[in-house]
Amino acid sequence: MRPIVRNLAGLAGFLLLWEAVVRLGLVPEREVPPASVVLARTVSLLGDEPFLRDVIATVLAWAIALGTAIVIAVPAGLLLGSLPGLRVATRAIVEFLRPIPSVALIPLVILVVGGGPESKIALAIYAAIWPILYNAIYAFDEIDSLLIDTARSCGAGRMRILASVALPHAAPFIFTGIRMSAAIGLIVVVSTEFIAGAAAGIGQFILAATSGGGRMDLVLAGTVVAGLLGYLINDGLERLGRRLFRWHTATTAEAM
Amino acid sequence: MSTMLQVTGLSHRYGTGEHAHVAVNDLTFTVETGELSCIVGPSGCGKSTLLRCISGLITPTGGEVSLHGDRVTGVPEDLAVVFQDYSRSLFPWLTVRQNVEFPLRWKKSRAERRERSEEALEWVSLPGVGGKYPWQLSGGMQQRVSIARALARRPALLLMDEPFASVDAQTRFELEDLLRSVQLQHGSTILLVTHDIDESVYLGDRVLVLSKSPARIVADLPVDLPAERHQITTRESANFVSLRAEVARLLQGGTPAEPAAGVVSEKPS
Incomplete structure (x- = not known):
């Protein structure tokens, strides 16, 4: 209970400060509307059907991208993690591709896959693959040989060891990667919508509010919703992880 | 009694050429059905390698292992292994x-x-x-x-690699007695590897003493103690005391009291 109260105290303090700074005239109200106005606008937007359609478009693109990234990165991580030769051979290309900011790929992606929602999904997949891939490689590479020997001595063959030992062992690490990728994916979807434009989406909503008369209250309300979305996704995944991988937290805490 | 395990001329070498390390060299012994045999040897003498060869986890570079007459090529269906490090071996x-x-x-x-x-x-x-x-x-x-996991497999042979080396002394005594009683009740055939002299004598129907690396068999001693053992009375009995002294001498590289045929002991270097 306590930490929640303290967290909310921090948030309330921030909002009060924001309100005060604007009301005291330290920043022009036209450029930064006060917290109370932005929050009121946020609440009214959440009841607004076209805006909700934007939110759904963003969430849908995010979910498709994350799901696809998982489907690509987990088997790839398994392959690279269990075949050191392949890992060494692909290291240079992976290290080259990984640091490229997704946003820098926007022109290329629009050229190749077109300007529809596919482009933001493709970029988010690209950005979301790396954390999952890295954690999966690490997890499959680091597996305790005694655990494998135990499974072998229990009569399990290669495929069974993979399915019932390597995968469950790697799952918590992969899940951590998924959590990181979830946040990155959302950022990329919203930024692509904002930079490249889109038929629908939170980023598109913010872009429209900026250019069409500079409605900063709407811009900031859209930002608040995007932030809220990120918070809810992360919080939900964190709870899910704690439930699924209680054994992992318990055993690693014991080892420390 | 029939022979459960036959190990013939078993050798295992890690690596090749100049960097080759011979862990086990030309080991020959048998384990009879229903027997609890202990293999005792100094740390790092190749005991674990021996056990991994027998369990089919690694293929020995020389010699062969057969379980109830069948040559071991992979992990046999009716064999189970208990490792020392339970925290790493339980899922x-x-x-x-x-x-x-x-x-x-x-x-x-x-x-x-x-x-x-x-x-x-x-x-x-x-x-x-x-x-x-x-x-x-x-x-x-x-x-x-x-x-329990090993027993659930109903193994013809149960291999144990230093199974009680990671628990405290009190628990160790409890587990030793538990193992003896399970073995007596079910007539299991067990081959247990340990570096602990007392444990090998206390648990075994028979003790195989290994030399320093590369492991060779220095002696094969029958343990002449009653089937039912007791942590205090067994350990203070004259038989136990003299046996453990003999095993200790053999491990230090001394000659056995009654030299077994064809067995040469190694002088300490």
């Missing part, structure tokens, strides 16, 4: 029951698995913990779970 994401049922997962029906795991947990005096996770149990209890 932390599975409950105790699921761990015990693991070797039966692909072979038995759900009902049969359940029945066998309940039974095996009872044998190691752990009834009612099936729903817990291994990491919720003490070290001694975790090693009991490993033993």
